[in-house]
Amino acid sequence: MDTDFLLVRKMRQGNEEAFDVFVRKYYGEILSYCRFRCFDAESAEDLTQETFLRFFANLSEYRHMGKAKNFLYTVAGNLCRDFYKKKKDVPMDGEGLEAQAPLGEDSLEPVLDRAVIREALLKLPEEFREMIVLHYFQGMKIAEAAEVIGVRVSLAKYRLREAKAQLKRLLE
The missing domain is CATH 1.10.1740.10 (RNA polymerase sigma factor, region 2, helix turn helix motif)
Known part of the structure; x- marks a missing residue:
């Protein structure tokens, strides 16, 4: 049970x-x-x-x-x-x-990377950002993330795909 x-x-x-x-x-x-x-x-x-x-x-x-x-x-x-x-x-x-993440002597580059990623995430529409956070940062399966945000799995997949495409453009 x-x-x-x-x-x-x-x-x-x-x-x-x-x-x-x-x-x-x-x-x-x-x-x-x-x-x-x-x-x-x-x-x-x-x-x-x-x-x-x-x-x-x-x-x-x-x-x-x-x-x-x-x-x-x-x-x-x-x-x-x-x-x-x-x-x-x-x-x-x-x-x-x-x-x-704790800062150390050699950790400036990862911090800068995270800052760039944070900036890019903030530029995404809320519904796309939420899918990225739930799926990649929280480790949820797409079906679980869909349940959390109250949408169909097909829409969750679309949002994730679009979010990745937008992030890719923003980070290039």
């Missing part, structure tokens, strides 16, 4: 240990996703915490259709979209991709 299904069932019964296990299991993934989406470590932390709060607040309404992880990504994605609507400008202070 699916461990997430069991965890959700226990959480609905008020089992605090199940809450802890669930958060530990997915916190890092959701935080990483939020960092890629908002490029601001502090905001990503806030969005991650809000994702779990919303999931838990709506637990009684959650129907175990699909993976709980995908539902978390959907909540996080919606929160990130709302974050952009409120903020309207993305900080370019090195808090996003660079914050995920």
